[in-house]
Amino acid sequence: MIRIGLLGKPNSGKSTFFSAATGKDVKIADYPFTTIDPNVGIAYASIKCVCKEFGVKDNPRNSVCIEGTRFIPVELWDVAGLVPGAWQGRGLGNKFLDDLRQADVLIHVVDASGRYDAEGKDLGRPGMWDPVEDIKFLEHEIQRWFWQILKRNWLKFARRVEIERKDLASSLSILLSGLNISEEEIRTAVQLSDLNPEKPSSWSEDDLLEFAGVLRRVSKPIVIVANKMDIPAAEDNFKRMRKLGIDAIPASALAEFILIKLVEKGTIKYIRGSSTFEIIEPNRISSREKMLLEKIQELLEKWGSTGVQEAINRTVFGVKRMIAVYPVEDENRLTDKKGNVLPDVFLVPEGTTAREFAGKIHSDLAKNFIYALDVRTKTKLPADYKLKHRDVIKIYAAARRK
Numbered sequence: 001m002i003r004i005g006l007l008g009k010p011n012s013g014k015s016t017f018f019s020a021a022t023g024k025d026v027k028i029a030d031y032p033f034t035t036i037d038p039n040v041g042i043a044y045a046s047i048k049c050v051c052k053e054f055g056v057k058d059n060p061r062n063s064v065c066i067e068g069t070r071f072i073p074v075e076l077w078d079v080a081g082l083v084p085g086a087w088q089g090r091g092l093g094n095k096f097l098d099d100l101r102q103a104d105v106l107i108h109v110v111d112a113s114g115r116y117d118a119e120g121k122d123l124g125r126p127g128m129w130d131p132v133e134d135i136k137f138l139e140h141e142i143q144r145w146f147w148q149i150l151k152r153n154w155l156k157f158a159r160r161v162e163i164e165r166k167d168l169a170s171s172l173s174i175l176l177s178g179l180n181i182s183e184e185e186i187r188t189a190v191q192l193s194d195l196n197p198e199k200p201s202s203w204s205e206d207d208l209l210e211f212a213g214v215l216r217r218v219s220k221p222i223v224i225v226a227n228k229m230d231i232p233a234a235e236d237n238f239k240r241m242r243k244l245g246i247d248a249i250p251a252s253a254l255a256e257f258i259l260i261k262l263v264e265k266g267t268i269k270y271i272r273g274s275s276t277f278e279i280i281e282p283n284r285i286s287s288r289e290k291m292l293l294e295k296i297q298e299l300l301e302k303w304g305s306t307g308v309q310e311a312i313n314r315t316v317f318g319v320k321r322m323i324a325v326y327p328v329e330d331e332n333r334l335t336d337k338k339g340n341v342l343p344d345v346f347l348v349p350e351g352t353t354a355r356e357f358a359g360k361i362h363s364d365l366a367k368n369f370i371y372a373l374d375v376r377t378k379t380k381l382p383a384d385y386k387l388k389h390r391d392v393i394k395i396y397a398a399a400r401r402k
């Protein structure tokens with residue numbers, strides 16, 4: 001399952017985002033380092049389900065379908081706040097970074113209202129801190145963290161690679177094992193960084209720093225969330241980010257949090273990611289909740305959504321370039337063996353072939369693969385056919401030998 005890490009300075013709203021996205025209750029408070037040990041939960045990437053197009057009522061098993069939107073599980077991690085110098089062990093420093101090693105992609109939750117300083121200290125009111133600084137600092141921190149790991153035994157490592165004529169990328173993937181970076185990603189970073197892969201012992205500390213930056217961008221891409229957009233001061237900051245070319249997603253984790261709480265109570269109807277909600281039990285809504293909902297309504301009208309679902313979707317489909325594919329066993333009824341309609345949908349990397357996809361379902365299916373059927377058009381697809389987003393596929397395989 002794809003693993004998304006939430007990061008940002010203390011008090012930026014990571015735990016609020018986490019709780020809103022996963023429905024899990026966690027500690028949220030307006031003091032720094034509320035979170036120490038990581039929270040792990042299941043959030044969902046969403047796509048337009050194919051059920052409506054096929055005119056069927058589905059029975060999802062590995063995902064959830066709500067009125068034509070299919071929600072596919074992803075793992076979300078909420079960790080401690082990051083403060084400047086964490087790479088050298090400041091704040092919760094290395095512990096924080098350690099908790100993020102396994103992430104495939106990161107969401108940087110930024111306090112766009114600018115109320116807290118770099119350490120998460122309350123400056124008394126919004127507009128006192130420049131969130132653009134937070135964005136710069138965070139990339140810098142992670143780059144330094146990678147750099148520190150790289151330079152630890154660099155010369156010794158580099159000489160050995162040269163003497164033993166080893167492949168640099170594959171040797172580096174062993175050196176960096178534990179950071180969850182693929183050899184492919186390392187190879188890309190080496191190519192992009194304009195350094196001589198034949199002579200790593202000649203790389204200077206500065207070269208290594210540059211390489212660390214490229215490696216960070218390739219292996220741990222970051223989606224930026226401009227959080228707390230419900231606070232007026234956030235708007236100017238957000239516009240400035242846009243001017244600077246920072247492609248942040250405007251969001252209010254708090255708005256999503258409140259909406260989801262009211263959905264759980266059964267007083268409103270709201271589908272994650274949508275631009276509207278509906279009050280279904282007006283008598284059970286307090287006057288305070290009514291006031292909050294009015295503010296949220298304004299926010300939704302202005303920004304289109306709370307931004308939480310959009311952020312998750314961007315990490316999965318935009319940055320990690322995943323596609324969603326539905327396997328079925330019966331191409332006419334769109335069911336599995338038990339008769340569940342469109343039971344599963346899998347997230348796989350763009351470029352996954354029909355045979356590779358078969359292997360994801362069962363290794364025998366890949367081994368005995370004959371062809372795949374595009375259920376939509378009823379055309380046969382070869383083993384090396386590259387799957388498309390929202391394909392519905394039936395795999396034909398030779399019967400297993402007894």
Ligand SMILES: Nc1nc2c(ncn2[C@@H]2O[C@H](COP(=O)(O)OP(=O)(O)OP(=O)(O)O)[C@@H](O)[C@H]2O)c(=O)[nH]1
Nearest residue numbers: 010011012013014015016029033034035081253254
């Ligand atoms: N207005 C507003 N407040 C928010 C939003 N998101 C979070 N907050 C508030 O910001 C404060 C910090 O929220 P947390 O979610 O605990 O922040 P955190 O980033 O997890 O903080 P640490 O665990 O200390 O690193 C709380 O008072 C939240 O209610 C938002 O979208 N809008």
Ligand SMILES: [Mg+2]
Nearest residue numbers: 014015034035
């Ligand atoms: Mg927290």
